[in-house]
Amino acid sequence: MAKSSATDAPVRPPLMQEEKLLSSYQSVQAQFNRAADAMSLELGIRAILQEPTNEIVVHFPVVLDSGDVRLFAGYRVQHNNVLGPYKGGIRFHPSVSLDEIKALAALMTWKCAVVNIPFGGAKGGVSMEPRDYTRGELERITRRFTFSLQNFIGPERDIPAPDVNTNAQTMSWMMDTYIMGCDVEDRGAMKHVVTGKPIEIGGSHGRDIAVGQSIVYSLEEYLKTAGWKTGLESSTVTIQGYGNVGSAAGVLLQEKGAKLLAVNDHTGSIHNPRGIDAEDLREYVRARGGLAGYRKADTIDREEFWKVKADIVIPAAMENQITTANADSIDAKVIIEGANNPVSPMAEERLIERGIPIIPDILANAGGVTVSYFEWVQNKNSQIWRLGKVLKELEFHIKSNCRTILKKAQKQKIDLRTAAYMLALERIAAVYRLRGIFP
DSSP, X not given: XXXXXXXXSOOOOOOOSSOOOOOHHHHHHHHHXXXXXXXXXXXXXXHHHXXXXXXXXXXXXXXXXXXXXXXXXXXXXXXXXXXSSEEEEEEEETTOOHHHHHHXXXXXXXXXXXXXXXXXXXXXXXXXXXXXXXXXXXXXXXXXXXXXXXXXXXXXXXXXXXXXXXXXXXXXXXXXXXXXXXXXXXXXXXXXXXXXXXXXXXXXXXXXXXXXXXXXXXXXXXXXXXXXXXXTTTOEEEEEOOSHHHHHHHHHHHHTXXXXXXXXXXXXXXXXXXXXXXXXXXXXXXXXXXSTTOTTSEEEOHHHHHHOOOSEEEXXXXXXXXXXXXXXXXXXXXXXXXXXXXXXXXXXXXXHHTTOOEEOXXXXXXXXXXXXXXXXXXXXTTOOOOHHHHHHHHHHHHHHHHHHHHHHXXXXXXXXXXXXXXXXXXXXXXXXXXXXXXX
16 A cells, blocks of 8 residues: 655654663653754753643542442642643543553643643543442542542643543532532532533533544544545544544544444454444444444454554554554554554654654544533633534644644654644743743
8 A cells, every 4th residue: 555644754763773662651751852852942841841740649448339448549640731720531440550640641731732722731540440340339439539639620720521431420420529529609610620521511512522523633634735635535444442532533434435444442353344334333332332242344353453454543542552563564544543642652663664654642632622621611601602613613723733733744854743742842832931930
């Protein structure tokens, strides 16, 4: 398959000679340092941005349905708030650790700056396997974790949102717990303490498809530069991870005329060269909790999934899913990151050398935080935006900044990730230069 790139022979200094899988935070730091070096970022500003402002670790007990008491570890990292209040999701997953949350908080800082919204970066999570707990137990875990963070979050200070294994219901419990703990007369005015809420209690239209939509908008803008004559129409796609992000991207791309060829999730992999109905698969996964047993496609192993030839590959699951172990198997025209940090630095080097560009996470999946910003604005102003307005505003934020990144990459002959990081750092550095360093 002929490869197409939005940049002309992008220049990237090598990170290492052989694969050494970095921790999540080391990987993000490597990306940050590459961009900071390329733009000769001032040492003072660079030092500030290299470490989070606050790292909060809490241990809290919860009574399970059995009557047993379990102690959970929870984290909230507030990376930087020079652009505005801290903003970032809460995830429930066994892999949650301080290192992972620090990495994701830093990515949120760059993400908010890339799409030019007045938020800083934060992230949080609880180390647990949510499938092991009942709905009642999950509610108690969520509420007790929120109570532990009561003095660190707030609608003008730090605004959580859904992430891996959390959803609108989780945000409802968080909002209610926070509000009930506030000594204020108008508790209703505090509902923008979280975003990603159900519509009925102040959520925004379009939040459920926001990341999938930003993937589509990023691809549409990229393909203009890459010279794809047919655009998304008749393009082929594979998706790794078919939760909210992957399934939304699959359905939206299918509506644009793309064909979904293969999907992988935590339960297995499937392939159908004639195409997989993205909507039908989404309903199946929602009902069964995974794609295992789906009969309208052939079951394949994980290694074969990465070998399926497609125009577009979307890693939309977790970090470090594409490494040097599978990067050489990928045959695609472009990779677009639906997940955060899904491509290891060394794998990225190989992919770019092979002419496969990567549209980075801090642009491609920024639809979530962008629509969260819209929700926050609506709550503050007692407004309800129609879906059409939400999507129009989202399209502007994603496509206009995508164009800026593509132009920067072409002009400086750098890859798309470095260009995106440089755009974020330029905007943050400009604010530090204007405000100065207190005192």
